[in-house]
Amino acid sequence: MITGTIIHPDIVDHLARTGHGGRVLVSDAHWASSTRIGSHAHVVHLGLRPGLPTVPDVVAAVRDTVAIEQLVRMRPSPDAEPCLVQRATAELLTGVPIEMVEREQFYQLATGDDVALVVVTGDIRRFGNALLRVGVTTERS
Template identity: 40%
Template sequence: MITYTLIHPELLRALATSGHGSRILIADGNYPHNTGAPAAASRVALNLRPGLLTVDQVLEVLIDAVPIEAAAVMTPPDGSWTGAVKSYQRALGADVPITPYQRFDFYEAARGADVAVVIASGDIRQYANLLLTIGVRVDGTAGMEAVD
């Protein structure tokens, strides 16, 4: 029995096969989930209905599940930060840099070979897409020796 907050088997498997530098796309309900990411990326459908689950809800669980090194967001043509992006900034904290991309530049980044997981959310907000970069786990595990 899993007592961890993330219990979705497909998502657990996808995250477990990702590593440092891999990217996780949490896409809103408007995103082209199949064509907007590399074919080799694992796809996890969490878009139960419009508005459920949101990118914020998925992010909340991922923050506890994987170390996040950086993030990228899609911005509207004027470059402003939407309410969704401001929410991600609060959740990720000041230590996680966020890079803004215009729509087509974001699509290009999300199609990169380093995108390992695509999570389809039911978020209906425009420009609510979030691209996370997995960092290195630092937990002081005993018995791990560095190799020179």
């Protein structure tokens, strides 16, 4: 049996195959997962009910499973509420560089050929999507 943080077989399988520089999109429940995905992306729907699991829940589990070298987020629109989900996600990735991009650029990056996995959460908060670039592991002593 799997004893790591993530026990979902599809997620474990695709994280293991992603490799350095590959990307993982952890999306909110609003993501158009049937039309806005890259050609190599595998989609896993985790939404159980509105709000569960959250984007930060999944980002934390991914962080505990693979090295993350970058977080890309979508810049909220000027009329958006303060983005607590983005703050919570950033706090989980201390020391990881964060890039904030405009909506259309985020869509281009999130549908690129280097996106290996899309995990659709139940998070219904706006602008919660997190695009993670997988890093390299370090030697353990």
